[in-house]
Amino acid sequence: MKNYLLLLSLAVLILASCKEDEEPVDPLVGVWVLEDVEVTGSNTDFARYYGSGSSVYGESSYVFTFNADLTYERELENLPVNGNQIIDSDDSGEWEKDDDELDLDIDESEVSGLDDSFIIEELTNENLILSYDIQLEALPDFIVQDEQVQDTVETQEQINALFDEYGELITLEYTLEFEKED
Numbered sequence: 001m002k003n004y005l006l007l008l009s010l011a012v013l014i015l016a017s018c019k020e021d022e023e024p025v026d027p028l029v030g031v032w033v034l035e036d037v038e039v040t041g042s043n044t045d046f047a048r049y050y051g052s053g054s055s056v057y058g059e060s061s062y063v064f065t066f067n068a069d070l071t072y073e074r075e076l077e078n079l080p081v082n083g084n085q086i087i088d089s090d091d092s093g094e095w096e097k098d099d100d101e102l103d104l105d106i107d108e109s110e111v112s113g114l115d116d117s118f119i120i121e122e123l124t125n126e127n128l129i130l131s132y133d134i135q136l137e138a139l140p141d142f143i144v145q146d147e148q149v150q151d152t153v154e155t156q157e158q159i160n161a162l163f164d165e166y167g168e169l170i171t172l173e174y175t176l177e178f179e180k181e182d
Contacts, residue, residue, distance in 0.1 A: 025068060028097060032128050032178035034062035040173045045140040049172055056176065059089075064178065070094050072104060074114070081111060089114075102130065121175065128178040137167045 038052040056062060060078035072095045079089045091109035095102065097120070104116040115132050122129040143149055143166050153159060 026066075026097065027123055027125050028066045028095075028102075028128070029068045030066060031181040032064045032066070033181055034176060035179050036177040038175045038177075040175070041170060043168070043170055045142070046138055046168075046170050048141050048144065049138065049170070056174065062176075063181075066095055070096065074104075076111075076114075079111065087111070115174075118176075126180050128180070130176045130178070131174060133171050133173050135169055135171050137163060138170050139163065139166055140168065 034054070034056070036052060036054060037056050039050050041050055057076065058080045059076040061076065063075045065073045065075075071092065073090060073092045076089045078086050080086055087110065089110045091106050091111075091114060093107040094105045096105070097103075100120045102118040102120050106114070106116055115134075118130040118132050120128070121131050139162060143162060149162070153162065
């Protein structure tokens, strides 16, 4: 009887040790809600573009869902587009993470121009910080804030002339801080 119990115990131990190790779940998998956005740059003539807030595009809510099967969904609520129009926008596709880079392969999007390549600044089980740069042509603050310019510029031709004379290509650095939803 002792031999039988010993063999049974040994068999249970062997079976338990043969169980396949589960793949660890990437900490990116889950639902992430945007909490804070910071925009910085190095050119002080364009300081009106810099600052912090709770939205990237003027939306009221920005949520990423990253799934273990390497698919994602992004939801933006109350996104201003084309001046006065407000929409809810969703896009989806596949995601790929390579060291500190996160790339989205967007399958379907209701709005063009959403960012699809990020640097992962921080990733823990509770926090995700992503960053990216954009370049745009802009007018310096001293032109935009000049009341005489504001009072006299009325046509697209006049705006184009201002860009021809004063416009500069600037780089804005965006940092997005997300918290994981329970």
